């Protein structure tokens with residue numbers, strides 16, 4: 001490999017994994033991270049005696065190699081975890097994944113008849129012809145019928161993502177929401193009437209898809225990223241925290257340096273190679289000279305949805321009946337109770353709630369800390385979840401690049417950007433932000449490994 005450091009941009013799961021892989025191959029790594037700690041979205045915010053997580057996060061993977069590495073890293077600190085989810089629909093709470101029996105008994109007979117008729121209509125029409133332009137709405141109507149689509153998906157998607165499903169790429173529905181086929185429906189009805197009831201509608205892809213066993217730690221996911229950071233220091237990785245990459249400097253098809261700023265000071269760091277895990281749109285636009293007007297324009301069209309988190313410490317051991325609860329009529333779309341996660345919460349006998357508010361950075365809610373706190377507390381009281389007199393501490397924190405937004409046509413823009421970046425000999429991009437993909441931590445880490453492996457292959 002060429003002399004000099006390999007620079008990893010971003011210290012989330014993907015960046016840490018890339019640096020880990022490179023370090024194991026004896027490659028000298030400098031990791032640049034804008035925040036004062038590593039972990040990115042899987043990190044968390046230290047406040048008082050507790051870590052408030054972005055989410056929070058559960059570790060899960062079916063990848064044997066990665067699971068073995070994380071088990072070796074964490075030892076007895078990795079704890080099995082059982083997730084429970086409730087979703088509020090039509091004034092009632094549904095367990096998730098949705099159980100056919102529950103849907104059957106909680107929806108009114110009239111709604112069930114309409115749902116069955118609309119499912120059969122859309123299923124038949126969809127089998128005979130496809131609309132000339134597909135989007136998430138047309139796909140979900142075909143999967144579920146218009147009635148169930150409107151009840152379970154339309155408003156929720158619009159609230160979380162800020163755009164209606166009709167402006168969403170069909171790939172969002174295809175990748176994230178499994179199809180409910182007619183044979184499955186017959187099977188479910190047969191199960192319901194003639195056999196012992198079992199299973200639920202296959203809707204697990206609607207929220208974060210989980211694969212393999214679920215794990216947590218007494219300090220949440222951030223304990224994993226913190227431990228990984230410590231391991232990297234032991235292997236000689238140099239960390240530049242509180243440091244932002246401003247420019248990526250190139251000569252022809254080679255990256256030669258990155259320009260960094262830290263606490264008002266600028267520095268140009270020459271490098272042998274770069275692995276990027278920061279948001280792909282910003283990274284692409286930071287090249288000097290630019291990668292070209294067409295690529296820059298494509299990068300500008302890729303957008304992320306932001307989340308504001310309101311963390312609340314409550315003087316009660318547990319507040320919610322499930323680990324995660326989803327709502328559509330409140331300012332928050334999801335709320336989590338960390339007491340369900342085996343967390344050590346300080347002081348004992350209290351719990352942490354984390355409410356997630358979807359927005360764009362130009363929305364008032366993004367900046368208005370007092371307003372968003374008050375709106376969340378009012379909604380919690382309205383839902384009879386808690387009384388404000390029980391609240392001991394609140395903290396507001398933010399993730400500007402929480403979810404890539406799969407707008408119509410984003411695939412072409414992404415391909416154009418990836419093609420442009422792929423021309424560079426000593427550059428790789430990886431992770432949820434770096435590849436604009438709605439993936440979980442284990443996939444982001446595998447992407448980090450793969451980026452390191454590609455770089456090693458290309459550079460030797």
Ligand SMILES: Cc1cc2nc3c(=O)[nH]c(=O)nc-3n(C[C@H](O)[C@H](O)[C@H](O)COP(=O)(O)OP(=O)(O)OC[C@H]3O[C@@H](n4cnc5c(N)ncnc54)[C@H](O)[C@@H]3O)c2cc1C
Pocket residue numbers: 009010011012013014015032033034035038039040041042054055056057058059060208243244245246277278279307356402403430431432433434439440441442444
């Ligand atoms: C609310 C929520 C809940 C989730 N729950 C789960 C879960 O339970 N389980 C799971 O497996 N996954 C979950 N995920 C997905 C998971 O968070 C991501 O897959 C993973 O954290 C992505 O890691 P990453 O390294 O690709 O990106 P990130 O974690 O975003 O890391 C990117 C890093 O780059 C840094 N950065 C950005 N710009 C610059 C710059 N200019 N200079 C220097 N540094 C910069 C950022 O500070 C950040 O640390 C969840 C995601 C969200 C939003």
